[in-house]
Amino acid sequence: MSTTIATTEKLVGKSIRRREDPRLITGTATYVDDLKLPGMHHACILRSPHAAAKIRSLDISAAQSHPGVVAVFTGPDVAGVGPVPCGASLPGLRVPHHAILATDRVYYVGHAVAVVVATDRYVAADAIDLIEVDYEPTAAVADPEKALEPGAPAVHPEWPDNVSFTYHQEGGEPDKAFAEAEVVVKQRITSQRLVPMPMETRGCVAEYHTAEKSLTLWSSTQIPHLLRTLVGQMLGLSENRVRVITPEVGGGFGCKLNVYAEEALAGFVAMKIGKPVKWIESRRENFLCTIHGRGHVDYYEIAARRDGTVLGLRLKLIQDLGAYQQLLTPAIPTLSVLMMPGLYKFRNISADIIGVFTNCVPTDAYRGAGRPEATHGVERMMDLLAAELNMDPAEIRLKNFIGNDEFPYATATGLSYDSGDYAAPLKKALDMVNYHALREDQRKAREQGRLMGIGISTYGEICAFGPSPATPAGGWESATVKIDPSGKVTVLTGASPHGQGEETTFAQIAADELGVSIDDVIVFHGDTAIVQYGIGTFGSRGTAVGGAALFFALKDLKAKIKKFGEMMLESDDITFSGGVCTCNKTGNTVSLAQIAGMSYRAMRLPVNEEPGMQATRFWEPPNFAFPFGAHIVVTEIDRETGHVEVSRYVAVDDCGNIINPLLVAGQVHGGVAQGLGQSLWEQAVYDDTGQLITGELMDYAVPKATSMPWIETGHTVTPSPVNPLGVKGVGEAGTIGCSPAVVNSVVDALSPLGVRHIDMPMTPEKVWKILQGERI
């Protein structure tokens, strides 16, 4: 077997098609629900139809005696299982005990009450209906602002004010800035609850090996190693006896960056019945029981001089937490505060977060996780300020950007922006739309009575999570590179991906560094028994942290390869390039396969070198990375129907160096789709009694392919100094840049009617009502 000798042509920077796709588009990929284990049973979960109720009694006898049912478990049965963990901490944070099954009370519609285990999934689902629960409904509250009113129903009776935490952050002298400001603009801005909606719902299979006292848990998760640690703790199993495997994951968007009751419940059931058990979340359950995103009510105030120079920003942020703290629930709004200055020289900042319990499913990370809300806020405020001062929205932004010579830039919120040229993407986007001509088109359109809008947003985001001291778990990432005796390369990454294409991009990096063909590299992830401990994929960290760990593992391995090359070529003057070591004096060569073979055969070894060809690195980033960009959206509104047509969408992103432009474009497209979803259509609506009334895809408008405009993408490249690849991260950029650009555009379109702000989603119904002169 020979190693393909690759050319020295670099793969990094090339649009290589995703190596994951053949199995995905031919239906040969294995998702959790594809698993079939011998003797496997199926679990279905009974869920509360009430948002708040006491459980008076529960009768499971009919379900237990139903043919095919093996076991039914309720709250008291799982009392020995540890609570669903909250990994975030804040001073004075109230964390309710989150048992994996409700016992005496239910706190939201969908709260798990009992689990039925049967030989067949349909039998389990039927038997669920045989459980009699006598609920005593109590008053519920679903709106975070109403939950703060005196006399509101208490979500958790022990905390009648419904406040889980308050958090204050301040930088500079905000009071002075506001006192001295020539103009202050205020606005209430909401960011509605959203359902993350991965195409693959959650699900898990648990198998307990009784003799070995070990549990294998297959789960559709973004964090296999953290899940292993935390589920092991919940179930009282030692961590080395828990193996978590993430097969193909059909989308996560943050909602699978979590530890859920069902994952521990499946483990518990498998241990009790001694058989493997599968639980697959239905789409309706996904609406009710998987975390939601966003859920902000923000009160902003911006202070400025009349020339448009910004002075200060104040924020009161009411975060709808839902009924419980999931893994990162309370940490998400703190990210909004960190990023509230955006790309501007706000030296004076004041923010107050109130985390509020409601009788709803918990909120947590959803694509962007706190940063879309922050960018939406500051970018809306910049437009409101521009309108107040009668300035052009592009001009006011260019006036206030942090300058290129100010990096690293210490923000008023305590961050250090790594590198940037903030005007560059905006100027490029303005060129791409031919801004001045476009404003002229708009003027003519208005003369014709058409409602045309141009919206600009510029965003900065915090990515590459992150330095460990600043993250709830570790912020490092790990990589192992193994070269087989035949010279073939295996990469193990701890940054378990779920659609980001790391099997492609990481192979590009490894192939380049080792000078081998990409076909000789495989990238493996998502099995805690095989892959060294890792953190996971979220917060646009896969490449910036996981890729950097890989880079350093490759660096170590190249040093070892060179030592073997020197020994085999009997020279200390050699070059390793293109997959071969060449003696610079004689021109003699040894291939990577020969070197790898020698390292395992080990007839001779270089001084101080061990046999084998493998390197592992755990890399700790010194800082976050801060990508940025500018999105410009042109809309036209149908006066008769209120329909918002996005006629142009231009996204110019600076995510540092680009490993694979095709995948970066894919991330931007997907991010923009979800941003448009929030801007125009999507909203998770609870009624006053805490019923989720958008509980299916007939009522919850996820964008479809036909809803999407053509997206024109562009890039500027400002490498990050934080990691050796110079990458910044792009997984969430599209979502973060999108919503303010769309809202700014629609507000611009409607500004001749006196409209100055609209909250999302800007559905046809809402826009139509505005056109009819109704106040929204």
Next chain:
Amino acid sequence: MKIGGSYELALPPARAYTVLQDPSILARCMPGCDHLNRIGETAEGHVAYEMKMKMAISSVQGLFAGTVKLADPNEPTSFRLIVEGSGKVGFMKGEGVLTFVANGTGTDVRYEGEVNVGGVIAGVGQRLLDVTAKHIIKKFFGKVAAAIGEME
């Protein structure tokens, strides 16, 4: 969800009042009603019936078991109707006041109240709840009118 409306019956108010409290009429005319058995009077003095009824809304249908209560009798002007039921697809609760106003030889039966649903039926059926409720009420009064026609 608030509901309200009126329906004209070809009976004087006193008769209309009695007819709409007659369990055999209610059982026949409530759409999807499987049975309605008098279970006596509640502690508050409400006349209570146990009922089973089938209901379909959007893609969801199911059998609801619960109670029908007649309260606050103010013959022949008004009474309060309370319907509660739960089943595999969730729960429903409706409460409203029926008012009887003479209109020529007939009666305007006015109703005003609130309907709440929960569980699956709320999650997937909310969009159609309004029209379904209106449809059910219309059908109910239509059947009552037909029953009156048969009786008279």
